[in-house]
Amino acid sequence: MNNFPSLLQSRIHLPLRAARKLQWRHASTSSAFASKDVYSREVMKEREPVRAYPMSPTKPVPDHIVRPPYASTGQVPFSFFPDQILLHDESSIDSMRNAARVARKVLDLACSLAKPGVDTDEIDTAVHEEIIRLGAYPSPLNYHGFPKSLCSSINEVICHGIPDARPLQSGDIVSFDVSCFIGGVHGDNCATVIVGDEQENNEIGVDWRGVPYRTKFDSPEEEAMFRSGRRLVHATRESLYAAIERCGPGGCLTGVGAAIQDVADAYGYSTVTKYRGHGIGEEFHCAPYVKHYRNNDVLELHPGMIFTIEPMLVEASGECFEWDDDWTVATVDGGMAAQFEHTVLITRDGVEILTVPE
Numbered sequence: 001m002n003n004f005p006s007l008l009q010s011r012i013h014l015p016l017r018a019a020r021k022l023q024w025r026h027a028s029t030s031s032a033f034a035s036k037d038v039y040s041r042e043v044m045k046e047r048e049p050v051r052a053y054p055m056s057p058t059k060p061v062p063d064h065i066v067r068p069p070y071a072s073t074g075q076v077p078f079s080f081f082p083d084q085i086l087l088h089d090e091s092s093i094d095s096m097r098n099a100a101r102v103a104r105k106v107l108d109l110a111c112s113l114a115k116p117g118v119d120t121d122e123i124d125t126a127v128h129e130e131i132i133r134l135g136a137y138p139s140p141l142n143y144h145g146f147p148k149s150l151c152s153s154i155n156e157v158i159c160h161g162i163p164d165a166r167p168l169q170s171g172d173i174v175s176f177d178v179s180c181f182i183g184g185v186h187g188d189n190c191a192t193v194i195v196g197d198e199q200e201n202n203e204i205g206v207d208w209r210g211v212p213y214r215t216k217f218d219s220p221e222e223e224a225m226f227r228s229g230r231r232l233v234h235a236t237r238e239s240l241y242a243a244i245e246r247c248g249p250g251g252c253l254t255g256v257g258a259a260i261q262d263v264a265d266a267y268g269y270s271t272v273t274k275y276r277g278h279g280i281g282e283e284f285h286c287a288p289y290v291k292h293y294r295n296n297d298v299l300e301l302h303p304g305m306i307f308t309i310e311p312m313l314v315e316a317s318g319e320c321f322e323w324d325d326d327w328t329v330a331t332v333d334g335g336m337a338a339q340f341e342h343t344v345l346i347t348r349d350g351v352e353i354l355t356v357p358e
Contacts, residue, residue: 087304099187100354170196190341270318310341
C-alpha cells in the first residue's frame with residue numbers, strides 16, 4: 001500500500017478478455033531519405049550484430065524517493081482489476097500530466113546524449129540521476145527484475161534493451177524508452193534517434209527534434225545507411241501520429257492498429273505484433289492493451305482513458321526473439337527497428353498527448 005489516495009473514479013468492463021501479461025502517411029520525398037527503390041538491405045546487413053557488453057551494477061535510489069510496489073522485490077503485484085479500464089478523474093489526470101512531463105524531459109535528455117563513442121550505460125547513469133533529481137523513481141528499475149533505469153535498443157534490437165558498455169557508433173539507430181513514477185503514477189514515452197546524423201547548418205532538412213541532417217559522408221554506402229535509417233525512423237514516428245489522430249471519445253481502439261498498419265504498409269515495413277501499448281496510472285501496465293496492427297477488437301474510447309501507443313516498425317519480418325538475458329528483443333533476420341511512444345488522454349472533445357516536449 002502507498003500513501004497516495006486512490007485514483008479510481010470509475011471503471012468500465014472490457015468486452016474482450018485482457019491479456020494477463022503485457023506483450024510489452026506515406027514515404028517522404030525529402031532528399032534526406034532513401035526512397036524505396038534505392039533502399040539497400042545489403043548495406044544494412046553489413047552492420048555488425050549487436051551483442052551484450054559488460055554493464056555497471058544496478059544503481060541505488062535514495063530513501064526519500066517514493067517507490068512503486070515492485071521496487072524492492074521485483075515482484076509486480078497482480079492487478080485487482082485485470083479486465084477493467086480505469087477512467088481517470090481530474091485529480092489523477094493532473095498527476096498523470098506531471099509524471100508524463102517528467103518522463104518527457106528525461107527522454108529528451110537521453111536522446112541528446114546519443115553521440116558516437118558514448119555508451120548506453122553512461123546514458124542510463126545520466127537518466128537515473130536526472131529522474132532522482134526531479135523527485136521521481138525510474139519505473140523500469142527492478143520491474144520484474146530489470147536491472148537498469150532505462151531501456152536502450154540499438155539497430156536490430158526492437159525493445160527492452162539493457163544499457164551496457166557498448167560504445168554507440170555513427171549510424172546506429174537507437175531507441176530510448178524512459179518511464180518514471182512520481183506522485184503515485186507512472187509516465188512513459190519512447191523515441192528513436194540516429195547516432196551521428198547531425199551538423200550545424202540545415203541544408204536538406206531536420207529530424208523530429210529539429211536537428212539538421214548530416215550531408216557529408218565517407219562513402220556512398222555510409223550515406224545509404226543513414227538515409228535508410230532516417231526513412232525507418234520517420235515512418236515509425238508518422239505511424240504514431242497517424243494512430244493518435246484516430247483517438248477521441250466514441251472512437252474505437254481498433255483504429256489505432258489500423259492506422260499504424262497503413263503507414264507501415266505504405267513504406268514497405270512490418271509492424272511488430274508481439275508487444276503492445278497499455279493503460280497506465282498507479283499501475284505501470286494495465287488495460288487497455290493497444291495492438292499496433294490491424295485487428296478486430298472492439299473497444300469504444302471514453303473520456304478519462306489514458307494509455308500508451310508505441311509502434312515498433314522493422315525493415316523486413318516482424319518476427320522477433322528474446323536474448324538469453326530474458327529482456328532484449330531483436331528481429332529474427334537482423335532488420336533494423338525503430339520505436340516511438342506517447343502517453344495519451346481521451347478528453348471530452350478529442351485527445352491530449354501528455355508526453356509532449358515543453
